[in-house]
Structure formats: C-alpha cells, structure tokens
Amino acid sequence: MLGLFADDDKALKNWVNFIKRAAQGGRGGGKKINKDIWLIREVVTSYFRTAKITLFDSIPKEIMFSMVNPVKRELESRLMVKIYDEELLDDIMSEDPGVKEKRQRLKRTVLLLKEAQEIMKDVKKFKSIKKY
Numbered sequence: 001m002l003g004l005f006a007d008d009d010k011a012l013k014n015w016v017n018f019i020k021r022a023a024q025g026g027r028g029g030g031k032k033i034n035k036d037i038w039l040i041r042e043v044v045t046s047y048f049r050t051a052k053i054t055l056f057d058s059i060p061k062e063i064m065f066s067m068v069n070p071v072k073r074e075l076e077s078r079l080m081v082k083i084y085d086e087e088l089l090d091d092i093m094s095e096d097p098g099v100k101e102k103r104q105r106l107k108r109t110v111l112l113l114k115e116a117q118e119i120m121k122d123v124k125k126f127k128s129i130k131k132y
Contacts, residue, residue: 019037082088 083092
C-alpha cells in the first residue's frame with residue numbers, strides 16, 4: 001500500500017521507517033499518528049478475521065458443491081438405470097418366500113380366531129337361552 005504514496009524506493013523506505021518509529025513511540029510519532037496506526041491495525045485485524053471466518057464457512061459448502069453433489073447425481077442415475085432394467089425389475093418386485101409364507105400363516109390364524117369368536121358367541125347365546 002505504501003508503494004502507492006511513494007514516488008521511488010527512497011521515499012518508500014522513508015515511509016516505512018517513519019511508521020516503524022511511530023509504532024515504537026519514537027520521534028516523528030505523536031499521539032495522533034499512534035492512534036491512526038492503532039486504528040489501521042484494528043481495521044486490518046478485523047478484515048483478516050472476517051476473511052478467515054468467510055473462508056472457513058465456504059470450504060464445506062465448496063466441498064459439497066464440487067465433490068459430494070456430482071457423486072450423488074452419478075449414484076442416482078446409476079440407481080435409476082438399475083431400477084428400470086426389465087430383467088431386474090421382476091427380481092426387485094418379487095416377494096421374499098419367507099414373507100409370503102408368514103402372511104399365509106397369519107391369514108389362517110385370523111380365520112381360526114374368527115371361527116373361535118363365532119363359537120364363543122354361540123356358546124354365550126346357548127348359555128343365556130338355557131337360563132330361561
């Protein structure tokens with residue numbers, strides 16, 4: 001930045017030496033210059049802190065955008081190709097034999113329980129008729 005204010009290397013060195021003396025409280029300093037240097041230091045520190053936070057926030061987003069999302073899209077397209085493959089579709093849609101057998105056993109159990117319930121109703125009716 002100081003190169004913008006200096007016309008040549010000698011002027012640049014003078015500026016640098018002046019700021020160093022001012023920062024150390026030597027000649028050429030003064031309260032106003034010390035305050036200005038402190039203010040510039042705080043502004044630069046704040047800028048770098050903000051830049052650091054912004055960088056730390058953007059890294060995970062960039063990783064997701066450039067690495068994870070392309071892999072996700074590729075996997076989804078491969079999955080769609082596999083799902084809609086006619087040969088595999090029948091295999092995917094077929095029912096597991098164990099599940100089919102279990103469902104049939106449960107259907108028989110439900111039928112037996114319904115029959116038992118009807119028998120219990122008949123017995124209850126018979127007992128109530130017999131009392132009279």
